[in-house]
Amino acid sequence: MARVIVIGGSFAGITSALEARRRLGKDHEVLLISKTDKFTFIPSLIWVPFGRRKVSDVTLPVEPIAAKKGVKFLHAEATQIDPEKKVVTTTKGDFNYDYLLIATGVDIRFDAVEGLGPDSGHTQSVCTPSHAEHAREAFEKFVKDPGPVVIGAVQGASCMGAAYEFLFNFEYYARKQGVRKKVDVTWLSPEPFLGHFGISGMLGGSTMLKGFMKVLRINPVLNADVEKIEPGQIKMKDGKVLPYKFAMLIPPFWGAKVIQNSPGLGDEKGFIPTTDSYQHKKYPNIFAAGLAVQVPAPFKTKVAMGVPKTGYPADETAKVAARNIAALIKGQGGRLHEKAFGKIPGLCMLDAGRKEVLIISNHLLKPRQFAIMLPNPFGDPSKWVFEKYFLWKTRNGMSYLP
């Protein structure tokens, strides 16, 4: 009997653990280890500051999902991985594995810029449930005492879609609260042009976003390189100073701390170098999925930025990695299944404040044969339909569904 350990209880981890179980049957053990025992549908966190969602609306306990399908669950933090001895050290003991699947997401680097982030800095974030709740309190305070607003991302960030969504939602809800006319709103971004998104843009994207910014009177600051953030002002490296009363800036993401702390496993930022089958380049019995996978940026920009690793590729890489582990355990010869990250289709809905933009491409990264950004003429149903569908499919352990 082989033991497969999956670390990470979110999009990539739950999908890969359930997929490994489905493909392997009951003859082998699948152990899911996660430091959070709850799954949060992170894309909906941008709605929490404005009261459109509570964190509890988009959160599920992981253990019952795993138990229903015969996956063992351990609520613990992995602190070290020894790839030579094939041991995962956790806060609840050491565990040997035959195959390891790393789906540990990211380490959120607020330390990239002095004064960044809600914990030891002055800006808001929506990257975690507690940050989104903190941003809600900050938004409520802002409505009572409005002033200049700066929203966007700092240099090195890769999650531009969430920053755009937050911007347009902020604009919409500030208008609803009757304070929008009293304040200037600035979009701050390392992108070289509006709608680059860390994927070199898409047909129609830049023009559409320029139009949105003009109509909504949002001032874009591009190629933005931030020196430091002080209470009430953001100092740029070119000497400009931006005043703010409310700021939400997405930081850069690195690979999880456990990878940074496990020598030989990750790159200098803690991401796992894999082949297109999501197998570790050096250790054939280790696989990775989701945000944990190393994806070098296939473009150069004046100010550094990374490639977005959204939910759809997290799901796809998890399925490929689990399928390959199952094939290796069952001794099914032949080549491993491959799906290059950049060739996974781009499928996203950008919530632009009670309207939405559909982002569709045959490949996430260039070269592409087809890529377009289109406003949805039927309003904004897709994101919340997708949220409900994804929570339903996860609650019922049906991760094999698209």
Ligand SMILES: Cc1cc2nc3c(=O)[nH]c(=O)nc-3n(C[C@H](O)[C@H](O)[C@H](O)COP(=O)(O)OP(=O)(O)OC[C@H]3O[C@@H](n4cnc5c(N)ncnc54)[C@H](O)[C@@H]3O)c2cc1C
């Ligand atoms: C604000 C925001 C909005 C977003 N909006 C969208 C969107 O609209 N559409 C979209 O497609 N994508 C969106 N994304 C991206 C999406 O959330 C990610 O693609 C997805 O979360 C990746 O899943 P993952 O499983 O790889 O990593 P994560 O979701 O980060 O999960 C990592 C898991 O690993 C666990 N873990 C970490 N370290 C350890 C350890 N040492 N030991 C044990 N467990 C550990 C964590 O507890 C967690 O369960 C958004 C992201 C953000 C931040």
